[in-house]
Amino acid sequence: MVLNRRLEYGFNGYQVPAMPRGTRSARRRNSIKKNGEDNKMHAFDLLATLAGKLLVGNSSSSSSSNSSTKKDQFPVTDSTGIEEGCHNQCKQLELQLCDQGSCGRSMLDSQLESQQHEDPKLSLEDIQHPVIGSTDCSERLGTDEDKRNDETSGHAVLGTLMSTDSKLEDDTQNEIKVEQLYSEKPPNDNGAVMYSLREPVVWDAKPLTQVSLESGAAASFPENKDCISLDCLSPARNVEVVGRDDDEKSSGCTHPIPIKKSFRHIGDRRIRKVWASRHWKVHPRTGVNFKADYKDKSSYYKRQRSQRNYPFKKRKIFDIDFESYSDKEISSNATVYPPENHTDGDVSAKRKSPPASGQHLSYQSTDSHVKLRIESFTVPELFIEIPETATIGSLKRAVMEAVSGVLGSELRVGVLLQGKKVGDDSKTLLQTGISHDNQLSSLGFALEPDPLYTSASPKVSSLFPCDVSQPLIRYPTGPNDSQERTHDTLPEHQEMNLPIVVENDCDLATSPVGVLKKGSTQSKALIPVSSMNVEALAVVPVHRKSKRSEFAQRRIRRPFSVTEVEALVQAVEKLGTGRWRDVKLRAFDSAKHRTYVDLKDKWKTLVHTARISPQQRRGEPVPQELLDRVLTAHAYWSQHQAKQQLKHI
DNA sequence: CTTAGGG
């Protein structure tokens, strides 16, 4: 029962940190020219930067570093809790963009702890921008969601409940709220996580929790406002994107967040299927970095691989419904810098005096340049579904991927002036009214789907059709998954009289957070903002795959145990040496960290080991008996293969 | 995605 439950996260806006444009030198270089187009491009650059290095952290009320004694396990409400949840309770959860170093996984813990037994209704919204909008969630939920729509349609006021005071702490402005909603229609599968920016799920009839990050528009609120608690408003640490003095070397900005490779569990058919079906569904637009035509099989595969190591691969997973959000939903706060002090410390000084209320701007300029800084950007609504039994680590990754997926998409930046969209790109800032002496104007930026892409596709209106297959992506999360799997293992598996070690991928070991956490600084600079050159603009989206980057960590080494070796040998004896996937399925289905490639490699080394003298062998000694079997099997299958070859000739 | 091999 518990396993059937899922959390669904809808991100109606993930607010990213402010992007102060650095120092004098940087600013000089980056001075926004009086050209609308340039303006947009620079802004995009910033976004692109964001797309590179975000970590999802959790915000804890005031304390920042709790001891992470609590297991990284997502709080699961018991069934009763769920039931009650349908009625009127609420729990909250905050996520935030997190500095690689300062925010640890632990931050969620305390909060989660207190939520442990609460009902799945979480409703959080961007504190800073309690925009009262209403996003018809029917768009996301699909037709089956009538009831939910009813529930949610009338509750778009959450934002007003938020206290602006909660952002007093200088660095607590940007928060991500997670809303956990209830739905009487649960997902239709177990232990899976689904992402979808549009139509999240096809659910059966069980409770489900939903989380949504809100920003501009409020949406998907449970019927009872009671379920919106304010205790989540406590200031949270967040991350800032800061400018760098020396933007000479803009590195890192193009690197995506690391994604745990083990997402791709080879043995998991379900995943693979989804994975596969997912691809053709994905609109090319979502893959800026891939120019290859998706229809081309070879390039398709190539793309697969090339994405493998990069978080952005996940982008393909998301159904980004560009139609579901309008400009207003993705807005930003921009601040025009006051005249420069021409002191090196002026950056920090400016940061300490953020605009009273986000959306405001103050203009000034010493010269004909308009200097501004973007306080924050919010990204569109995202939708994630994740089992309640998933770990926090999984949640973080899910959010991270969703966010990076959106940020990496073909968005363009729109410029808003006094709430109105500035359509004419050819006009100068001055002509448009954006000038240093225009004190009252409000300048804003909005992310919007790039019309170039949307129009290029003949299927604009159905980029992400709701009816096509399942717009869901699920990936196994956490230990529970493996547990589940052990239960529904094929009978064949029982042939194995060997106990196969079922090892769970430890989040600590593999999660980006865990890794990045160490060695990162205390700086709140999540992203070293690079220089604002046009190059960066192009580089970020296109070349992000060029570097595996410092992020992609090598998997931890996990020597095969004798038991595993025996299982491998046994499987190979039976299946041969050319069917590693089958071997995997047969003998290591539950060992998620062993991929068929691993098995193949292991076999290779086993053969080698068997051939060398015992003195030369290292590691845990493998019984000679096994090694003999290895040689025998290897010989046999080699010959077998040879025969096959001959037959074909 | 899987296989096969080199690194």
Place this chain on the structure above:
DNA sequence: CCCTAAG
């Protein structure tokens, strides 16, 4: 273990 060409 990683990376990649090839299927």
